[in-house]
Amino acid sequence: MGNDDAAPGDKLQRLLELWDDMRDQGREPTAEELCADCPELLDELKQRIAALKATNWLEKPHNNNNVHGQ
Amino acid sequence: MGTSDVVAGRLQMWLDRLQAGDESARDELITHSCERLRSLARKMMRKYRRLQRWEETDDIFQDAVLRLHRSLQDLKPESVRQFFGLAATQIRRTLIDFARRHFGPEGIGAQEFVGFEAAEVAADGPVDLQQWAEFYEVLDNLPAEERAVVDLLWFEGLTQAEAAIALGVSVSTIRRTWYSARYFLYKALRHGQ
Numbered sequence: 689m690g691n692d693d694a695a696p697g698d699k700l701q702r703l704l705e706l707w708d709d710m711r712d713q714g715r716e717p718t719a720e721e722l723c724a725d726c727p728e729l730l731d732e733l734k735q736r737i738a739a740l741k742a743t744n745w746l747e748k749p750h751n752n753n754n755v756h757g758q
Numbered sequence: 759m760g761t762s763d764v765v766a767g768r769l770q771m772w773l774d775r776l777q778a779g780d781e782s783a784r785d786e787l788i789t790h791s792c793e794r795l796r797s798l799a800r801k802m803m804r805k806y807r808r809l810q811r812w813e814e815t816d817d818i819f820q821d822a823v824l825r826l827h828r829s830l831q832d833l834k835p836e837s838v839r840q841f842f843g844l845a846a847t848q849i850r851r852t853l854i855d856f857a858r859r860h861f862g863p864e865g866i867g868a869q870e871f872v873g874f875e876a877a878e879v880a881a882d883g884p885v886d887l888q889q890w891a892e893f894y895e896v897l898d899n900l901p902a903e904e905r906a907v908v909d910l911l912w913f914e915g916l917t918q919a920e921a922a923i924a925l926g927v928s929v930s931t932i933r934r935t936w937y938s939a940r941y942f943l944y945k946a947l948r949h950g951q
Contacts (some may be wrong), residue, residue: 701934736937739944745883746912746940 700729704736769838777834784830799849822852846909850894857891896946904939
């Protein structure tokens with residue numbers, strides 16, 4: 689998927705953006721699907737996706753978050 | 759030209775004077791940015807409701823201003839954006855210190871502290887003051903570009919397009935830096951790296 693001539697870092701970034709965009713559209717792809725033609729990036733992409741999921745709460749601006757620690 | 763442009767223009771003038779060695783510009787900078795600094799402190803304290811019982815926003819604000827004043831002796835921000843980035847850093851550090859003072863082992867609010875095992879951050883983010891303090895510490899350790907993007911997108915609630923304009927970079931760069939910042943935070947908060 690994407691340009692095969694791209695540097696691994698650029699390609700990883702594009703795959704991450706694609707994952708994010710598709711998730712926004714309600715069609716979250718798996719890392720395996722995204723890395724079908726670049727299995728060497730699979731583990732790294734999985735980690736990056738896990739990071740975005742775990743920090744999803746940062747998508748809400750600071751003022752709009754629920755208040756914790758009360 | 760809008761009011762905010764005029765204020766930004768004045769702040770930039772004092773920043774230029776500070777760069778040129780005019781130490782009186784430090785007082786002018788802080789005096790003329792008080793309203794925005796106070797607003798920033800108030801925003802950042804919203805996560806610290808428990809702390810608010812022990813400290814007034816003004817106490818935090820005054821302490822942060824003193825730190826900012828001191829830091830301007832050594833650091834000379836070149837732009838208004840850098841100046842408020844430095845201010846946000848000082849407010850964060852003040853909050854961390856206040857949280858530790860009150861909710862650390864010897865703190866007067868320690869009996870209220872709900873244990874923290876420095877492990878995982880919940881899906882909705884940090885769940886108590888100690889975790890928030892740790893989160894702000896990790897933020898402090900982010901590379902400068904990542905920290906600036908987190909400040910704009912998360913603290914100030916700008917869109918990626920607005921942040922790109924503010925920092926003079928492409929939306930693509932903002933997005934890459936935002937992902938990078940979140941990966942850094944994920945590793946640091948989850949694994950204590």
